[in-house]
Amino acid sequence: MTATQFVKALEDEGVDVKEYRSWRTHNRNHKGPWSNVNGVVIHHTAGTNSLALCYDGMIGLPGPLCHTHLAKSGVATMVGHGRANHAGSFPTNAFNAMLNESSTHPRPSGPENVDANARTYGIEIENLGNGKDFYPKRQYDAAVRWAAAICRFHGWSADSVIGHKEGTTRKIDPKGPIGDKDGPPFDMNQFRRDVDARLAKDEKPKPTTPSKPSTPTKPAKPATPAKPVVDLSNLIVAARRDPDLKQGGTTHPADVKIVEAALKVEGLLGASYAKDGSFGSLTRAAYSAWQRRCGYSGSAADGIPGKASLEKLGAKRGFKVKA
Ligand SMILES: [Zn+2]
Numbered sequence: 215m216t217a218t219q220f221v222k223a224l225e226d227e228g229v230d231v232k233e234y235r236s237w238r239t240h241n242r243n244h245k246g247p248w249s250n251v252n253g254v255v256i257h258h259t260a261g262t263n264s265l266a267l268c269y270d271g272m273i274g275l276p277g278p279l280c281h282t283h284l285a286k287s288g289v290a291t292m293v294g295h296g297r298a299n300h301a302g303s304f305p306t307n308a309f310n311a312m313l314n315e316s317s318t319h320p321r322p323s324g325p326e327n328v329d330a331n332a333r334t335y336g337i338e339i340e341n342l343g344n345g346k347d348f349y350p351k352r353q354y355d356a357a358v359r360w361a362a363a364i365c366r367f368h369g370w371s372a373d374s375v376i377g378h379k380e381g382t383t384r385k386i387d388p389k390g391p392i393g394d395k396d397g398p399p400f401d402m403n404q405f406r407r408d409v410d411a412r413l414a415k416d417e418k419p420k421p422t423t424p425s426k427p428s429t430p431t432k433p434a435k436p437a438t439p440a441k442p443v444v445d446l447s448n449l450i451v452a453a454r455r456d457p458d459l460k461q462g463g464t465t466h467p468a469d470v471k472i473v474e475a476a477l478k479v480e481g482l483l484g485a486s487y488a489k490d491g492s493f494g495s496l497t498r499a500a501y502s503a504w505q506r507r508c509g510y511s512g513s514a515a516d517g518i519p520g521k522a523s524l525e526k527l528g529a530k531r532g533f534k535v536k537a
Pocket of ligand 1: 385387
């Protein structure tokens, strides 16, 4: 996205954004590519007052050292746009888990041969990184919003977001308690769940500028088309019955088609099966993968839709659930 789109996406997500020096044209593009960007990397600064450092860099590692610096106050300051020296190289297994939005992010292993600076956005969260310095709630919340804004803009899931420590064994960030000194440790799985929860919120936060009392000349907003409705009970019947029917047999094809389309957009169901309206074994498997992505396991991820996972899918992919 462009620098202007970046700022707008963050503001739309409720992030308090500031712009620093010539950040819009500050990058390392003369040293290598910044293209096919498809991931988001979370860092801690391991210091204090790191804003200028993030912009300028240091001897041997020129700035920008990230795209955004996030203060303890929750203020996000833009320091670079384009290639930045934040991630270094990742091994293929860690990079691919991010690229493919895998629901699990394996421990990085193998040669670090992927240029992650070319492929990712990065945020430096102000924190000493000593495991004791805590991330105030407002700072953590701003980090979640920052990552969600990028994912929402690109249509990515939260599994496109990793911690630097998940991209390489060279790093430990982000580290430290959340909320207060006795808070839970910075856990990237929880962070991704928090990003997912934000992405599930369809509505954008209200703009902070008060609207004028009357704006008669303003054209009315075009009516948003009504969202399709999926009947949960129909879906459950289809998910139980269709796998045993003759190939492609259907029970409630209208409801199933809506869910199949959403699973396809999530990358969980192949296009050729996404329109048949049959909740067959492949659709069951795809829905089971969605449930695991939602954090369920075992029999709670058996591919038979439940209310919560279906509502989550609907909130993200534009349908309503009748339960
Ligand atoms: Zn880092």
